[in-house]
Amino acid sequence: MTMRSRIALVLLVICGTGALAYLVRGRAEHPVTQRLAVPNAQQVVPPEVEPGARSNDAPAPAPPVRCAGQRVRVVIGGDEQDACFGETRTVQNGSVRLYEVEAMQGAQYSLRIEALGSAVLSAALRGGASLRFRCEKGDCRGIVIGRHDVEGVRTIALNNAALSEVRADGSPSPRAVATLTGELRTVPEDRLPALACAGQGVSVVTSDGSASTFCPNGGAGFEIGADGHRRYRFTNLDGASILIGVDDDHHARRVEYEGEEVLVCAAACRVRVSRYSAAGERTFTFEGTTLLEATMGQRNAVLNGTLIVPSL
Amino acid sequence: MKTSYMFPYAWLLCAVVALFQHTPAQAAWCTLPDTGNPIITVNPKPFTVPPPSTCLLTYADLSDYIEVASRQANITVSGVVVGTLYDRVWCKGTGTTCDSSNTYIIGTRVRMAETPVNFPGRNPNCPVWSGTSNDCFEINNFFRNIRGTNASPVTADVGYIMGGSGTANDTDPIDAVAVKYLEYTGKTYKGLNQVTPPGSSTDRDNTKVMFWADTNVFDPDGENSQWSPWLLVRQNCPNDGGTGVHYQLGNFAIKYWQGGEETQIPTNIQAQAYVCK
Secondary structure, X not given: OOHHHHHHHHHHHHHHHHHHHHHHXXXXXXXXXXXXXXXXXXXXXXXXXXXXXXXXXXXXXXXXOOOOOEEEEEEEOOEEXXXXXXXXXXXXXXXXXXXXXXXXXXXXXXXXXXXXXXXXXXXXXXXXXXXXXXXXXXXXXXXXXXXXXXXXXXXXXXEEEEEEEEOOOOOEEEEEEEEEEEEEEOOOHHHOOOOOOOOOEEEEEEOOOOEEEEOOOOEEEEEEOOOOOEEEEEEOOOOOEEEEXXXXXXOEEEEXXXXXXXXXXXXXXXXXXXXXXXXXXXXXXXXXXXXXXXOOOOOEEEEEEEEEEOOO | OHHHHHHHHHHHHHXXXXXXXXXXXXXXXEEOOOOOOOEEEOXXXXXXXXXXXXXXXXXXXXXXXXXXXXXXXXXXXXXXXXEEEEEEEEEEEEOOXXXXXXXXXXXEEEEEOOOOOOOOOOOOXXXXXOOOOOOOOOEEEEEEEOOEOOOOEOOOEEEEEOEOOOOOOOOOOOOOEOOOOOOEEEOEOOOOOOOOOOOOXXXXXXXXXXXXXXXXXXXXXXXXXXXXXXXXXXXXXXXXXXXXXXEEEEEEEEEEEEOOOOXXXXXXXXXXXXXXX
C-alpha cells in the first residue's frame, strides 16, 4: 500500500466514524414520527415524550397528542385543532342514517352526519355548550360518503368541508365557518344488529371491487305494470332497490339494481322464483346473477343469496 | 185512551231513531280545502261512536278500484323496529285495466310492534326505542307527499277505513280493526303540538296531506290502538310523460310524527312510500 493510499484510508475511517456519530445523535434529538396503527375502537394512547428530547429548564408546551381513533383537522377562524374521534356510531331513523362521532381526547367536538345512502342530508359539528356549525344537502359538498369496500366499510371523506355557524336557536350566523379535513370510517352494517340481514339477503360484488350485502330492511312488495305482470321490489336502508319482473310462468324476465347506479339483467337471469308458500311468501334465489351497468355497460355486479317477499 | 193510541207511534219513532243510531253512516270522501284554514275535523276525542260519516269508508267503497301496488316496511326509530308500514296503491278501473280517468288512491296503515326486544326492566309492552324514555312509540300524525304546490294545488280527497271483519289484535292488515279514529285531516305539514285545528293559512302546505290518528300499542292515555285505520288519499295521477308511470316509490314520501301527547319525546321519522307522479 502506498503512502497515498494509507492517507486515504485514514481519512475514510475518520469521516465514517464522524458520520455514524452524527446519525446516532440526530436520531436521539429528532425522533422519527411513528406511523400510527389502524384506528381501533375506543383505545386511548397516552401522550409520549421521548427521554432527553428537551431541556428540563424550558417550559414544556402541551405535547402532541397521539390519536388512536379518527383524526380530523378542525379550522375555525384561522385557529387549527385536531379532533380525535372514536369509532363511528350508526343509528337508523326511518330512511335516514346517522353517523356520529364523539371526541376521545384533544379538542372536544362531536360530529353528526345524516345521510340517505351516499347522499349527505346534513352535518353538524358541536364543540362545548355553545359552538354549533351546520351544513345541509348541497352545502355539504365537501363531505363525500364512499361506496362499501370489500370489508363492507364506507369511508366518509371530509375535504375542507365547510359548516356555517348557527345560533343557539338554530338560525344561521354569518360570523364563522368551521372547515373539516380528514376521514371517518363506518362500521360494516353486518356488525350492527339494526342493519344486519335477518334470515335473508343478497351479496353484491361489483367488478371494481366493491362488496356489500343487500338486506331488504327498507321494505318489500310488488307493483303491477301496464302489461299486467308483477314486478317485485325489495329496498334496503340506503334507498337502493332490487326489482324482479316475473312472467306468468314464474320466470324472472328482468332483474334491476337501482341504487347509486343502475345495473340490469335483461334476459336469461339466473334467479329461481318459488311459488307462493302456504304463508303467502315468495322466495327469489339469486345464483350468480350477473347485472350490467345500464348506461355504459362497463361495470357489472354478481348477486348471490335469497330474498323473500312476505304475504301482502 | 189517548195514551194507548200514541204508544205505537212513539214506539215506531224510537225504533227509527234507534235504527239510524246504529246504522253505519253513508260513506263519504272528504275533499280537502285548498285555501284558508287547512284542517278539517273528522272524529276528534272524545270519540263519537258510532262515528260520523265524515271521510268514513268501507272496503266496499273501493270496489271500483284495482290494487296495483303493495308493500310493507319496517318503521325504524333509533335503530329499533317499532312497527310495520303497509302501503298500497289502487287505480280506478275494471278487471286488470286502469281506466283513463287517472284516478289513484294511495293508502297506508301501520301496526305498532308489541314484542319487547330490549333490556330487562324496560317496558314489556313494546320494543322501547329510546335510552331515556320507557314509552312505546306513538304515531300521532301521518304525513305524505301529494301532487300539487301551494300556488297550484291539486284536488285531494281523503277517506279512512277502520278495518274489516277481524279484531283489534288481528295481524292481517285487511281484517284488523283500529280502535282510534281519524281525528283531523288537511293539507299541512304540522301535527300535534305544532298546530291547533283548524289551523290558519300560515299552516297550509298544499304538497302534503296530514292524517291525525293516534296509534300506539300501549298508550299512556289508557286506550290502545295497535293498528291505525287505513288512511287514504285520492288524486288524479297523470301518465307521466306517456311512460305509463302514474306513481312511484319516493324517498321521504311519508313522515310519522310523535308529538308528545303524554310527554313523549317529540320525534320525526321519514321513510320511503308510494307517491303520485
